[in-house]
Amino acid sequence: MAKELAIETRGLTKQFDRHIAVHDLDLQVAAGEVYGLIGPNGAGKTTLLRMLATAEEPSTGEIYIHGERLLRDRTNPTLKQYIGYLPDDFPLYDDLTVQDYLDYFAGLYYLREPKRSQRIYEVLELVDLSHKRHSLIATLSRGMKQRLSLGRTVIHQPLLLLLDEPVSGLDPIARQQFRDIIKTLREAGMTILISSHVLSDLEDFCTSIGIMELGYLVESASLAELYQRLSNQQIFISTLGSVNPLVTHLKNCANIEEWEVIPGSQQVRVQFTGDLETQALLLRSLIDAGLPITQFYPTQDNLESIFLKLGHKQAS
Numbered sequence: 633m634a635k636e637l638a639i640e641t642r643g644l645t646k647q648f649d650r651h652i653a654v655h656d657l658d659l660q661v662a663a664g665e666v667y668g669l670i671g672p673n674g675a676g677k678t679t680l681l682r683m684l685a686t687a688e689e690p691s692t693g694e695i696y697i698h699g700e701r702l703l704r705d706r707t708n709p710t711l712k713q714y715i716g717y718l719p720d721d722f723p724l725y726d727d728l729t730v731q732d733y734l735d736y737f738a739g740l741y742y743l744r745e746p747k748r749s750q751r752i753y754e755v756l757e758l759v760d761l762s763h764k765r766h767s768l769i770a771t772l773s774r775g776m777k778q779r780l781s782l783g784r785t786v787i788h789q790p791l792l793l794l795l796d797e798p799v800s801g802l803d804p805i806a807r808q809q810f811r812d813i814i815k816t817l818r819e820a821g822m823t824i825l826i827s828s829h830v831l832s833d834l835e836d837f838c839t840s841i842g843i844m845e846l847g848y849l850v851e852s853a854s855l856a857e858l859y860q861r862l863s864n865q866q867i868f869i870s871t872l873g874s875v876n877p878l879v880t881h882l883k884n885c886a887n888i889e890e891w892e893v894i895p896g897s898q899q900v901r902v903q904f905t906g907d908l909e910t911q912a913l914l915l916r917s918l919i920d921a922g923l924p925i926t927q928f929y930p931t932q933d934n935l936e937s938i939f940l941k942l943g944h945k946q947a948s
């Protein structure tokens with residue numbers, strides 16, 4: 633059975649004066665997906681997210697959230713409760729404490745006691761800021777502020793999270809913490825649409841990827857499908873002694889397109905087209921042939937290489 637769509641847009645278009653920022657966009661994101669939106673600066677990602685968050689009125693087209701038409705006026709307040717939106721500039725109130733800030737937003741979403749305190753406690757735990765609950769926001773690091781903003785965005789337990797470049801400007805440790813939170817939210821079943829230029833992060837937690845260019849959605853597929861369609865798989869195999877017996881054996885193996893002996897080493901780089909099971913069979917055949925294998929190391933193209941191959945220039 634097809635999965636329920638958390639987001640569906642039909643012919644979604646946004647025009648600013650004579651410039652079309654988002655062009656006739658049909659997007660489908662299934663419930664429970666983490667969908668990474670990438671594309672060069674000015675491709676229309678922020679405009680799309682803003683329309684999904686009802687911060688921007690579409691020029692034409694329709695948006696459906698869990699099958700229900702999303703309108704910018706006051707007609708569907710319950711539907712808007714389903715959505716959590718973290719804009720790229722994530723404004724914070726520096727003179728509030730972390731606890732008071734979350735409490736303020738809990739109030740805006742009509743959370744009442746005792747649920748309100750319970751939810752603030754859960755969110756502080758989730759974003760690892762329990763120890764900072766009484767600190768002024770002004771005293772937090774950028775990574776902490778970013779996690780607090782994410783906490784504020786999920787305070788009302790939305791079904792759909794819209795994140796606009798949430799890791800920009802964060803150091804590797806702060807990004808790792810952020811990735812861990814996203815994975816926790818994914819495991820809890822939240823649907824997440826996230827725009828980012830950091831492809832290695834998206835690769836880590838996304839289930840699907842969409843590429844925007846000049847307002848168009850030019851690619852939309854599951855990460856697994858993208859890898860299958862576009863990723864080269866290589867295996868580095870090392871042996872003791874001469875590589876010649878290894879090369880002779882490889883010539884008779886299936887799913888091997890090319891091989892190359894790495895100069896000055898006892899290692900062969902193999903271009904491999906099989907799946908994981910055939911990879912295991914290859915390793916078994918090397919061992920059964922009595923070859924003294926010391927290393928069997930499969931690698932595949934990462935998201936960055938795939939997109940460069942597609943001709944999409946991503947800044948990482």
Ligand SMILES: Nc1ncnc2c1ncn2[C@@H]1O[C@H](COP(=O)(O)OP(=O)(O)OP(=O)(O)O)[C@@H](O)[C@H]1O
Nearest residue numbers: 648651652653671672673674675676677678679680
């Ligand atoms: N309020 C506005 N008025 C006029 N033009 C706008 C407005 N907002 C966005 N644009 C234009 O729409 C296009 C898409 O911008 P948008 O911010 O959506 O791109 P983006 O993909 O999010 O870029 P980035 O990766 O730099 O954040 C750009 O050409 C931008 O200048």
